[in-house]
Amino acid sequence: MSRNFFYGYRIVAASSVIQMMYLGCVFAYGVFFPEFEAEFGWSRTTISGAASLNFFVMGVFGIVIGGATDRFGPRVVLTIAGVMYAVGYLLMYRMTTTWELYLFYGLLCGLGIAAHEIATLSTVARWFIRQRGLMSGIAKAGAGIGQILVPLVAAALVMAYGWRHACLLIGVVALIVIVAMAQLMRRDPAGLGLRPLGAEKNGTGAVEHTADGLNLKEAIARRQFWILCLAKLSDMFCLFTIVTHIVPHGIDQGLTHSMAVMVLSTIGGCSILGRILLGAAFDRLSARSSLMICFALLLTSLILLQTSNDPRLLFLFALIYGVAHGGFFAVASPSVANYFGTRSHGLIFGVVFFAGTLGGTVGPLLSGKIFDLTGSYDIAFLLLTGFAVFGLLLASGLRPLTAVSQ
Template sequence: MTDATTEPAPAPTPTPAPARRLHYAWVVAGVALLVLVGSAGFRSTPGLMMDALTGEFGWSHATIASAVSVNLTLYGLTAPFAAALMDRFGVRLVVVCALLTISVGSGLTILMTQSWQLILCWGVLVGLGSGSMAGAFATTVTGRWFRARQGLVTGVLTAAGAAGNLVFMPLLAWLVEQQGWRTAVVVVSLAATAVAVPVLALMRERPADLGLLPYGATEQEPPAPATDGSALLRSLRVLREASRSTAFWLLAGSFAICGATTAGLVGTHFIPAAHDHGMPVTTAASLLAMVGVFDVAGTIASGWFTDRFDSRKLLVTYYALRGISLLFLPQLFAGSLKPPILAFVIFYGLDWVATVPPTVALCRQHFGADAPIVFGWVLASHQIGAALVAGLAGVARDAFGDYDLAWYAAGGLCAIAVLLCLALGRRPAGVPAAPS
């Protein structure tokens, strides 16, 4: 007679995926790319609506830019907590909740009549939702699912933001101009809900859940650290520990300037600045979409470079080139498309967010397993810089009648970023790599 009590079957040992099968890491990366494409489109809408809202409600550029500033600030401050929440509750749950928050926030704007309602809906709700899918999301996905080609995949996912502008901005600009801004925000709301479906269906948390090793890994790695505690406390603990490092402040400072000179200034004010010079909104939106086209190439190339070259030298090069291009921009605007502004779009587009892959790599080098949360805090500085400049550029436009001072100041900020990156030290000894 056999004993009725049996030992539970052991959990499957993760093994490398068969060579002939597509590793599921690429499926997860594809879902992440779709999410990031959508979230970029969601964030781009206020810049398209600025003139329409001014015409309908009489709100100043500074008032509308304040909603963008709140959005950008919360987008950044949410990121480190979102990374900890993903560790605690799972990527899928956090991302789905974020997408639904964007859907609600965008949809409610069709009912607004006061500027504070714009700040609440687009500033607070859309800011919180999009921030939960910020750079910490891409860093978490690549850190868990990839050992080989981390820089390249990070570059591709970062470029998804530019692709979002490419997909959404010309369509949304046309909708704002032909059908009204309310139609555009309804499209954004429905798109956010639709993107949640593949996340629910296909997103998985870790390779071990499917009995796999991360892509490129050859042996089983240490288990992920326990995350039963408070996500809030863990995020603050990581910040406290990271803030003792000079590298953290150099990365945060340079990335704040990155945000100021991209999302804060160009992403928010390029379209109204071009319109000030007589360019139609749809044409200006198409130019910003072209920035996205070239950024896809530039950021993917940056990811490839990051796998092969010194990340510090890459950042120095990127910020120097960006500063030069912004100093020339005020002389390039015109009422129609001309070769000089197209040259700026190409040059600036290649550099738009090429800074992300080397910045993520430096976070991994200096902070190991805590890199996703540390990058979340670095990203928070990026968005705070973006928020400050988004608001200040609107004030400058109202005060001086143009954006020239803002463009020149941005060029000077890029010179400061170059100095900060030059001050970064090399990889510290004894920092362990992040586990899967």
């Protein structure tokens, strides 16, 4: 290994590819949404319910994943999780009933995707002190690339071969890519006789070294922990509702299926910009300022979504919303590391992310139910706006945790 090349950059590259595969498949579910409606006659509540179960399982198991990553490292965790996720997609090839949808996508894929955020970003946080926000943003940029490419590939596969073969092929590729990239992951620099980038410039009292910081019990006693949890619940309530329902909403507004998928891919493309720019901004701004920017952009996009009548303006919505979407995921892990250190980062981040997945579980399911009852998403989008305002107020209440650096 060259001494001139910091191994942490390989961690970031591998994490980015893993994120690309996982999140691309999440966005591809929106492509399959209308296919399930057409073939099986399932309601939007039923179909979005599987996505909600997926998010809930991801959140619950994410806590376990966080502790396992702290203890065993990301390579083993991501290998096992990648196999589980791919098997879920492979089994969807033969799906004919709703219980199979909930078992294969809701449970198996939910267990597999639990590692995508915690195991990758917790590891990046351990390898970087300087440029932590930027590196987290670059790792998350892979998710944005996946959100552009995988739905388009999935749509092309559906048109050419049908949704069943599309699921089969996506499962095979996910298995190969995730497991291969997992082999490059290492828990922390100490395992290779290295230090985190920027550690040499920190004072002896900082919490930014690999084994320093608060444990979960200590973090729970801090007000900032609960603010981060509630803010993550608010943003993921909105984010996963949009990801799940924007394609059928676009079709309802008069877009063709392919154009509605393009809206979804536009969100993914713009999220790349948000992940990198807001990740880099995090290194210069506070967690408070970074989160407030994200919620302000989210609120702006939701107001546009509710006030515009031209379906083509969904692309403008996608631009603004996409930047916010990417920003939320870029700043989450660095915020946890900056407040609570990296000693138990995986476990603490896992709990914060679990709070978020509670929102990601309820949001798509509730919005699907609202649509089934009213025939529109008007009330659902108004509810999202309320959560965006709530998150903005929460973020404004964040203050530095001075006790951590003592």
